[in-house]
Amino acid sequence: MAESRSVWMLGTGRCGSRIFAKMLSLSPDVLAVHDAGPLFPPSWPNGDPLQGGRLARAKQAWDQGLVYGESSPPLAQAAYRLAESLPNAKFVHLYRDPRNATIAGLRVGWTTKEFPGVDERRLSPHPTVWPKDEETASRWTEMDVPERCAWLWSSINRFILGFRDTYPNRCMGLPAEALFAPSITPLYDLFDWLEVKRSGACDIIRVAGKKHDYPQLLDLEYVNWSDEWDQYLPRDLMERLGYA
Numbered sequence: 001m002a003e004s005r006s007v008w009m010l011g012t013g014r015c016g017s018r019i020f021a022k023m024l025s026l027s028p029d030v031l032a033v034h035d036a037g038p039l040f041p042p043s044w045p046n047g048d049p050l051q052g053g054r055l056a057r058a059k060q061a062w063d064q065g066l067v068y069g070e071s072s073p074p075l076a077q078a079a080y081r082l083a084e085s086l087p088n089a090k091f092v093h094l095y096r097d098p099r100n101a102t103i104a105g106l107r108v109g110w111t112t113k114e115f116p117g118v119d120e121r122r123l124s125p126h127p128t129v130w131p132k133d134e135e136t137a138s139r140w141t142e143m144d145v146p147e148r149c150a151w152l153w154s155s156i157n158r159f160i161l162g163f164r165d166t167y168p169n170r171c172m173g174l175p176a177e178a179l180f181a182p183s184i185t186p187l188y189d190l191f192d193w194l195e196v197k198r199s200g201a202c203d204i205i206r207v208a209g210k211k212h213d214y215p216q217l218l219d220l221e222y223v224n225w226s227d228e229w230d231q232y233l234p235r236d237l238m239e240r241l242g243y244a
Contacts, residue, residue: 004062006069006089007032007194008082010163012156013073013122014104015096016176021071022207023179026199027191031061032069040074045122049078050085067196074122076156079163083170090194091167093160096176097243098233099225102149111148123152150232158237175242179208 007030009020017034024032050058054070061068071094075082082089096104105111110123125133125140136143136151143151164171172193178186184204191198238244 003088004058004086005067006058006061006086007067008069008075008079008089008091009071009073009094010076010079010091010160011071011073011094011176012076012096012101012105012153014101014108014110015073015094016179017071017073017094019179019207020092020094020174021069023187023190023199023204024069024071026203026207027067027194027196029067029196030069030194031064031066032071033057034071040072044074045077048085049075049081067194076160077122079160080166083163083167089170091163091171092190093157093164093171093173094176095157095160095173095241098150098153098238099229099243101153101176102146102229103225105149105152106145110152112145124148125151125155146226146229147232150229154232154234154237157241158234161237161240173241181208184208 007024009017011017021032021034024030058068079091083091095101125137133151133155136155140148164173172190174186174190184201187204187208188198235244
């Protein structure tokens, strides 16, 4: 298992994770999945991230000589444990302009709608478990909804950047906008970095730019970004990710 190859997307959600898995699957060398919710044990984010059936699914790919890929957003919580358990694993930090990511989160009810299990523990701060943020947890009920969603984008991306600093040679940053851009160069760069066969340009163009995730809940109160919410976005993080 330690010698087997895998690639794990790290991101906030609402950043193109579904289309990312579809892009990976275009390579004949990769078996990629997106929504692996049933593979998260009840104790998540504690425990072994390879439990709950994930290892069995990955071994299906490895037994065929393929790279296993997964783009489930909750996996960011287990990045360090995955890196330690799988020394040949690579990680792609998929990030999106915070204004668009926050609006997308607002429209599907992040921080306001009831999300079961794993997502519930991912979308709000806690004083003791990840994303650990005692100060924000203490005033969570007093924060307005846009600030909550902006916090989610900031806290998760800051955590992932720390992980990238720890494992710089095993991580690649990829802006979500590259998945929708007319140029296929960033995606070819991704395949090359993963050392897998490229897909044809026509296949990439066919998948790129299409909406692959239609949320059940659409809150039309939040359609456009308001300038007054800029105060919720940390300047240093935006500059590092190229959105300042």
